[in-house]
Amino acid sequence: xxxxxxxxxxxxxxxxxxxxxxxxxxxxxxxxxxxxxxxxxxxxxxxxxxxxxxxxxxxxxxxxxxxxxxxxxxxxxxxxxxxxxxxxxxxxxxxxxxxxxxxxxxxxxxxxxxxxxxxxxxxxxxxxxxxxxxxxxxxxxxxxxxxxxxxxxxxxxxxxxxxxxxxxxxxxxxxxxxxxxxxxxxxxxxxxxxxxxxxxxxxxxxxxxxxxxxxxxxxxxxxxxxxxxxxxxxxxxxxxxxxxxxxxxxxxxxxxxxxxxxxxxxxxxxxxxxxxxxxxxxxxxxxxxxxxxxxxxxxxxxxxxxxxxxxxxxxxxxxxxxxxxxxxxxxxxxxxxxxxxxxxxxxxxxxxxxxxxxxxxxxxxxxxxxxxxxxxxxxxxxxxxxxxxxxxxxxxxxxxxxxxxxxxxxxxxxxxxxxxxxxxxxxxxxxxxxxxxxxxxxxxxxxxxxxxxxxxxxxxxxxxxxxxxxxxxxxxxxxxxxxxxxxxxxxxxxxxxxxxxxxxxxxxxxxxxxxxxxxxxxxxxxxxxxxxxxxxxxxxxxxxxxxxxxxx
Amino acid sequence: xxxxxxxxxxxxxxxxxxxxxxxxxxxxxxxxxxxxxxxxxxxxxxxxxxxxxxxxxxxxxxxxxxxxxxxxxxxxxxxxxxxxxxxxxxxxxxxxxxxxxxxxxxxxxxxxxxxxxxxxxxxxxxxxxxxxxxxxxxxxxxxxxxxxxxxxxxxxxxxxxxxxxxx
Numbered sequence: 001x002x003x004x005x006x007x008x009x010x011x012x013x014x015x016x017x018x019x020x021x022x023x024x025x026x027x028x029x030x031x032x033x034x035x036x037x038x039x040x041x042x043x044x045x046x047x048x049x050x051x052x053x054x055x056x057x058x059x060x061x062x063x064x065x066x067x068x069x070x071x072x073x074x075x076x077x078x079x080x081x082x083x084x085x086x087x088x089x090x091x092x093x094x095x096x097x098x099x100x101x102x103x104x105x106x107x108x109x110x111x112x113x114x115x116x117x118x119x120x121x122x123x124x125x126x127x128x129x130x131x132x133x134x135x136x137x138x139x140x141x142x143x144x145x146x147x148x149x150x151x152x153x154x155x156x157x158x159x160x161x162x163x164x165x166x167x168x169x170x171x172x173x174x175x176x177x178x179x180x181x182x183x184x185x186x187x188x189x190x191x192x193x194x195x196x197x198x199x200x201x202x203x204x205x206x207x208x209x210x211x212x213x214x215x216x217x218x219x220x221x222x223x224x225x226x227x228x229x230x231x232x233x234x235x236x237x238x239x240x241x242x243x244x245x246x247x248x249x250x251x252x253x254x255x256x257x258x259x260x261x262x263x264x265x266x267x268x269x270x271x272x273x274x275x276x277x278x279x280x281x282x283x284x285x286x287x288x289x290x291x292x293x294x295x296x297x298x299x300x301x302x303x304x305x306x307x308x309x310x311x312x313x314x315x316x317x318x319x320x321x322x323x324x325x326x327x328x329x330x331x332x333x334x335x336x337x338x339x340x341x342x343x344x345x346x347x348x349x350x351x352x353x354x355x356x357x358x359x360x361x362x363x364x365x366x367x368x369x370x371x372x373x374x375x376x377x378x379x380x381x382x383x384x385x386x387x388x389x390x391x392x393x394x395x396x397x398x399x400x401x402x403x404x405x406x407x408x409x410x411x412x413x414x415x416x417x418x419x420x421x422x423x424x425x426x427x428x429x430x431x432x433x434x435x436x437x438x439x440x441x442x443x444x445x446x447x448x449x450x451x452x453x454x455x456x457x458x459x460x461x462x463x464x465x466x467x468x469x470x471x472x473x474x475x476x477x478x479x480x481x482x483x484x485x486x487x488x489x490x491x492x493x494x495x496x497x498x499x500x501x502x503x504x505x506x507x508x509x510x511x512x513x514x515x516x517x518x519x520x521x522x523x524x525x526x527x528x529x530x531x532x533x534x535x536x537x538x539x540x541x542x543x544x545x546x547x548x549x550x551x552x
Numbered sequence: 553x554x555x556x557x558x559x560x561x562x563x564x565x566x567x568x569x570x571x572x573x574x575x576x577x578x579x580x581x582x583x584x585x586x587x588x589x590x591x592x593x594x595x596x597x598x599x600x601x602x603x604x605x606x607x608x609x610x611x612x613x614x615x616x617x618x619x620x621x622x623x624x625x626x627x628x629x630x631x632x633x634x635x636x637x638x639x640x641x642x643x644x645x646x647x648x649x650x651x652x653x654x655x656x657x658x659x660x661x662x663x664x665x666x667x668x669x670x671x672x673x674x675x676x677x678x679x680x681x682x683x684x685x686x687x688x689x690x691x692x693x694x695x696x697x698x699x700x701x702x703x704x705x706x707x708x709x710x711x712x713x714x715x716x717x718x719x
């Protein structure tokens with residue numbers, strides 16, 4: 001895992017000093033609130049409904065035990081004892097005081113963390129496949145390139161006042177676990193016909209008011225040109241993206257209005273006339289970053305673990321956990337273990353200080369001191385010996401983190417919604433809780449199988465509702481919270497955008513509707529189909545009929 | 553006359569601005585002038601023939617490519633920032649310096665605020681008309697606030713990856 005060197009640490013120290021000064025200038029009245037706003041936003045500080053919210057970046061979702069413990073300390077000291085992991089693999093603290101912000105940033109800097117560019121119209125936190133370095137299906141470790149992008153995009157002098165925010169995600173696996181098709185730029189590492197590593201570059205995906213899947217503008221970009229090519233994309237966007245209307249300002253609107261081919265030509269022209277060698281990283285720096293991610297500490301173990309198999313046989317609850325929360329690792333005798341932040345009845349993505357400490361301990365002891373954040377708002381222990389999985393499960397269970405529901409109906413994504421967010425039209429958390437309670441029986445949830453419910457409290461789509469098997473969008477109807485349901489979305493390799501089911505439903509009818517939808521699926525499904533497969537086969541009609549039958 | 557702050561790559565100084573901004577509807581003032589791109593295309597040759605220095609104001613939605621051929625004769629390119637959130641001028645500045653190797657003055661005008669100055673200088677800007685009363689001393693302070701940079705831009709600073717190679 002990449003550890004900050006002196007330069008990285010001095011960057012953070014200088015940033016903290018800068019922010020303290022800026023806060024002082026605001027307090028002294030030297031700058032107006034309007035001028036201060038982009039400054040605090042560039043440090044992830046939002047003014048929300050009840051308090052300031054601080055959004056802390058977790059580049060490519062990677063955390064160490066020391067970092068998690070520091071987060072636990074911060075939420076205990078400066079917040080209400082918990083934090084909220086987001087679909088951007090950041091963590092948000094919802095009850096911060098502005099006067100504490102400088103101190104919090106200083107604490108974060110001690111462990112190589114920050115809130116740089118977690119807001120504002122700049123290049124945001126870089127996300128990547130949370131199974132990076134642990135999965136057999138990747139062609140390279142995407143964290144190497146994510147770290148290169150983290151550095152390149154940090155305090156970028158040209159791209160800090162873009163038309164709108166800008167998000168980049170990477171995967172190196174055909175199973176897209178980073179939702180790269182719904183990002184401003186999605187990067188897919190693969191090999192070209194000659195076997196050379198290259199990026200497929202997708203541009204103009206995104207959710208929000210006008211959802212789009214990204215278009216491929218280059219199938220094989222040689223990896224060494226990543227930074228210069230991205231500079232060309234960002235420059236075309238910075239110069240030509242719309243700034244007259246924030247709803248039309250994302251790059252997806254520019255790509256859609258020009259057409260992907262014309263956009264690609266503009267990018268190519270820009271790229272070819274720029275000094276690529278000045279921008280692209282030298283091999284020595286790439287090698288330095290690569291070395292930080294070189295696998296180590298793996299023991300030579302048999303592919304199967306006698307104790308793991310015996311524990312599954314002896315304990316059905318553990319066997320269920322193993323079926324849903326334990327994934328194959330590239331190294332024999334190891335596993336990837338999912339930590340669920342989706343206990344039915346709790347807020348999806350919330351994690352208490354005690355839970356952070358617990359995961360820090362477990363990660364240090366049994367997962368080579370690595371913890372990952374997944375955009376589905378769960379955590380991951382990427383390198384657990386199969387022999388240790390049962391012990392890890394017990395430790396997670398003791399902390400309320402072993403719900404065996406990865407990918408199941410209770411593994412719901414939900415944004416903070418109207419409980420916290422000033423932008424929201426409706427609450428998301430209580431809806432998620434009500435649905436999860438209906439399906440809290442793990443046997444029932446398992447029988448239903450893979451089904452992603454994703455809930456957003458407004459059209460900004462932080463809860464990714466467009467790409468939910470069942471998507472739920474909160475809308476405001478004359479001051480009342482209503483929920484528009486859509487079906488058939490997917491963020492993965494088979495990415496698709498959901499289609500609207502019908503008229504929006506009142507809050508107390510949403511869980512009922514989900515039950516109806518599930519009933520239809522259970523009746524209609526054929527040989528192991530997922531909900532998504534059945535929907536794609538049958539279309540909307542049977543689902544719509546079941547939900548709106550009462551209305552006829 | 554607005555304050556003009558010049559940056560020489562090391563430090564900032566407040567200077568007398570020899571140029572007058574000439575709005576399109578204004579008659580041409582005496583001496584060195586900065587005119588719109590439109591006016592430059594119409595009158596630039598005459599203004600230059602009069603033996604004065606001529607600068608061109610480039611609006612945020614205008615392309616510096618449109619004055620590329622004339623750059624050797626243009627003393628100042630004034631890049632307009634209508635709102636500090638509008639960042640097109642940062643790209644324009646880099647293109648002037650890096651693509652066209654423009655050696656004249658690149659000046660930021662409009663809503664130029666101290667907190668944006670660091671990035672402006674990195675993009676090759678060497679003159680500022682601050683809208684918030686920022687002083688040369690303050691500009692010096694923010695320009696040197698960060699000991700390192702992560703990427704190459706138009707200011708010649710060695711990025712982190714070069715510093716690391718050297719150490």
